[in-house]
Amino acid sequence: MQKRLMAFFTLLVLLISLFTPTFAEIKSHGITFNKRLNEPGQCVGNLTRRNHPTNNPLGCYILNATLADSLDIKEYRDQDGNLMDPGLCIIHCADYFYNFAALTNSNTCRCGNKTGLDAYTKLTDSTLINQNCNLTCVGNSSYICGGKNSFTVYNVLNSIPSYTVPNNMSINQKSEIINNLSKDSRYLGCFKESQYCNQRVLNGTSRDLFNMTVSNCLGFCWNNGFAYAGLEIGSQCFCANNFDSISRLSIEDCSSSCVGNSSEICGGPLVLSIYNSSYYNANSNNTNLSIGGIVGIVCHDEPIQHLNGEKPEKPI
Ligand SMILES: *[C@@H]1O[C@H](CO)[C@@H](O)[C@H](O)[C@H]1NC(C)=O
Ligand SMILES: *[C@@H]1O[C@H](CO)[C@@H](O)[C@H](O)[C@H]1NC(C)=O
Ligand SMILES: *[C@@H]1O[C@H](CO)[C@@H](O)[C@H](O)[C@H]1NC(C)=O
Ligand SMILES: *[C@@H]1O[C@H](CO)[C@@H](O)[C@H](O)[C@H]1NC(C)=O
Ligand SMILES: *[C@@H]1O[C@H](CO)[C@@H](O)[C@H](O)[C@H]1NC(C)=O
Ligand SMILES: *[C@@H]1O[C@H](CO)[C@@H](O)[C@H](O)[C@H]1NC(C)=O
Ligand SMILES: *[C@@H]1O[C@H](CO)[C@@H](O)[C@H](O)[C@H]1NC(C)=O
Ligand SMILES: *[C@@H]1O[C@H](CO)[C@@H](O)[C@H](O)[C@H]1NC(C)=O
Ligand SMILES: *[C@@H]1O[C@H](CO)[C@@H](O)[C@H](O)[C@H]1NC(C)=O
Numbered sequence: 001m002q003k004r005l006m007a008f009f010t011l012l013v014l015l016i017s018l019f020t021p022t023f024a025e026i027k028s029h030g031i032t033f034n035k036r037l038n039e040p041g042q043c044v045g046n047l048t049r050r051n052h053p054t055n056n057p058l059g060c061y062i063l064n065a066t067l068a069d070s071l072d073i074k075e076y077r078d079q080d081g082n083l084m085d086p087g088l089c090i091i092h093c094a095d096y097f098y099n100f101a102a103l104t105n106s107n108t109c110r111c112g113n114k115t116g117l118d119a120y121t122k123l124t125d126s127t128l129i130n131q132n133c134n135l136t137c138v139g140n141s142s143y144i145c146g147g148k149n150s151f152t153v154y155n156v157l158n159s160i161p162s163y164t165v166p167n168n169m170s171i172n173q174k175s176e177i178i179n180n181l182s183k184d185s186r187y188l189g190c191f192k193e194s195q196y197c198n199q200r201v202l203n204g205t206s207r208d209l210f211n212m213t214v215s216n217c218l219g220f221c222w223n224n225g226f227a228y229a230g231l232e233i234g235s236q237c238f239c240a241n242n243f244d245s246i247s248r249l250s251i252e253d254c255s256s257s258c259v260g261n262s263s264e265i266c267g268g269p270l271v272l273s274i275y276n277s278s279y280y281n282a283n284s285n286n287t288n289l290s291i292g293g294i295v296g297i298v299c300h301d302e303p304i305q306h307l308n309g310e311k312p313e314k315p316i
């Protein structure tokens, strides 16, 4: 009997010590609390890790002036105009299920469906290529981002091994999911993230999960005593008690599907979908979500691909 009681108390002590940080953090709820875990993703210098294509560009293209422009999405740029690189453009086009990502004028991204290059001519003469696609990307000078009137074009499919897009969804469904967020009372908006590892917009605790969902992040932040939960690039979750709301972007700038539930949106590259984490508590008894999961860096080994054949091809 005593032995059992001892065992019980040992277990209790063990359990309490395991969860002590959680309890301490719950107690601190409401107070700004800046204990930080390792932030998800690696840093390059003090910049956040960016995404890089594993394939070379298809080439340097120019519009055949006698034809109607066949690329979609007129101009996508990052908010500050200084982050554009092939990874950002390819992910943006992948999120909207396009086939081609075309970079132009050093800072601009356009996307095309499978007819996207029909009105474009690929340059083959190396002198012409160097004269036309001669601008480095504003976000990373290791890459060429077209020229004033020319385009460095990448295939989207299989391009970025660390990023996956759902294969069971049409662009219309995706647009509906994104636009429905305006009716989600938990949702506070899409916000610009800092490119500096040490200056995250939500600068409390964070984690990265291969099965990240919105409620997982809300639960994680709520249980760690934070009022706001922000999701980024599908799998990362950041928490804080305040943030700078002047960096609000438009709703469609957050276009990454959550890796754990493709019917939800989890930010994008260097953009955060920010939610009010107190809704986690308000509408659920699902405490299991608070503990599950692993903390740390998660690698996705799947290339960008759409396993179920044809991709939907309309712009939003
Ligand atoms: C790190 O980032 C800060 C801005 O937060 C910048 O001022 C500084 O120069 C950076 N340091 C390095 C080594 O890149
Ligand atoms: C432009 O398109 C027209 C019509 O299809 C074609 O005749 C012409 O050869 C094209 N020019 C180039 C440079 O591809
Ligand atoms: C790129 O080429 C254009 C002409 O095609 C030229 O006007 C411009 O100065 C060049 N830019 C650079 C950075 O070489
Ligand atoms: C720029 O791109 C190169 C080549 O992919 C990469 O090695 C480097 O880390 C990138 N720089 C940043 C700041 O991401
Ligand atoms: C969007 O909201 C409408 C109305 O609330 C709902 O009927 C529809 O299923 C939602 N769409 C998605 C993709 O969640
Ligand atoms: C975290 O961000 C807030 C603004 O949202 C700022 O007041 C605070 O100083 C930041 N804390 C750290 C440790 O950077
Ligand atoms: C796509 O499949 C995932 C599971 O693989 C599911 O969670 C999601 O709801 C599905 N989305 C649609 C639009 O069917
Ligand atoms: C995925 O997200 C949708 C939209 O929030 C939700 O209705 C659905 O229950 C979620 N699925 C799972 C398995 O959590
Ligand atoms: C977050 O939600 C709670 C209710 O759950 C509400 O009292 C609070 O005002 C909300 N905060 C914001 C910033 O919307």
Ligand SMILES: *[C@@H]1O[C@H](CO)[C@@H](O)[C@H](O)[C@H]1NC(C)=O
Pocket: 282, 283, 284, 285
């Ligand atoms: C949560 O659990 C409590 C106690 O078991 C119950 O009274 C309450 O209705 C539950 N709330 C929800 C939203 O299920």
Ligand SMILES: *[C@@H]1O[C@H](CO)[C@@H](O)[C@H](O)[C@H]1NC(C)=O
Pocket: 209, 211, 213, 216, 260, 289, 292, 293, 294
């Ligand atoms: C996510 O994966 C972890 C580790 O496998 C698991 O413990 C957790 O229950 C999962 N969470 C969800 C919401 O599926």
Ligand SMILES: *[C@@H]1O[C@H](CO)[C@@H](O)[C@H](O)[C@H]1NC(C)=O
Pocket: 069, 070, 071, 072, 113, 114, 115, 116, 313, 314, 315
């Ligand atoms: C592909 O893009 C072209 C040019 O914008 C457009 O005319 C065409 O309708 C698109 N095709 C599909 C299937 O969306």
